[in-house]
Amino acid sequence: MSVVNVTAGPAGSPVLAPSIWFVGCGNMAGAMVEGWRSAGVDFSQSVAIRPSGTPVPGLRTVQTLGEAGRPPELLLLGFKPQMLRELAPGLANWVTSRTAVVSILAGVEVATLRELFPRAQAVVRVMPNVACAIRRGVTGLYSADADEALRTRLRQLFMILGLTVECTNEAELATIGSVAGAGPAYVARFIEALARAGEARGLDPQLSLTIARETVFGTGWLAATTGAEMDEIVRRVRSPNGTTAAGLAVLEPELPALVGRTIDAAARRGAELAAAARAIDSPEGAA
């Protein structure tokens, strides 16, 4: 596994994106497009395909594959994993030996994608998170068959969106999905819980939420910019027998197990989605 970027933003002239079909461009693919566009990436050769036809700012948006034009260099699968069974046969008709299939579908494995898109130049799995919209995302990349030119192209594209981790196996990618892909939802719940606790002690609800949000943001920023160990940050806050020590005495025994169970549950669900997608052509899967 190698980390190829920790900061956001390319220097110099705008990047011309390869021709990409965003098949499905909802919360996640939309966040990626937003991040790229805010960095000045030029999507003049790309198109979003979504049944609702809801326009994606900066992208030509169409409702059907037939309206999309010439087959793309990158076919980005941005719909829900459960739709793969229905959509893959139609999509495969547009895949040539010069098309890389790039999937953000949680769980669905390279082997399954390769079986469904046998003509593809390469199959790449990407596991991003929604903070890509502000170019502070975390993205895992994995491919078994991308050549160096494609890897470089994808690395350059995704590093614009934040931290990019090139995985050496799919298990790493799955873990990044469970920790970072889902992570913004966990962190949002933590912020909310902190805010509710402040509210319960008498703070105005909106003020309490702002305080909780800024506390999490400030701590993350402090850790990221100083490189301080978490223990070091705790040491800087906790004084012996003080208020933080009293709070941590409650939190510390329970938090690691709770978070561990949370990530385990997400990983189990990822494995279920992978199994369901794997079974696409088998008699059991069709049942």
Ligand SMILES: NC(=O)c1ccc[n+]([C@@H]2O[C@H](COP(=O)([O-])OP(=O)(O)OC[C@H]3O[C@@H](n4cnc5c(N)ncnc54)[C@H](OP(=O)(O)O)[C@@H]3O)[C@@H](O)[C@H]2O)c1
């Ligand atoms: N959300 C995350 O934080 C996150 C993180 C990592 C990975 N992912 C992965 O990203 C994928 C999308 O998740 P999401 O949260 O972005 O879901 P979402 O907001 O519901 O977006 C799904 C997209 O699929 C489109 N779609 C539905 N039917 C389609 C069809 N027949 N042909 C083409 N497109 C179709 C929808 O079109 P309309 O817009 O027209 O309805 C929508 O744009 C999932 O596979 C998920 O595992 C999500």
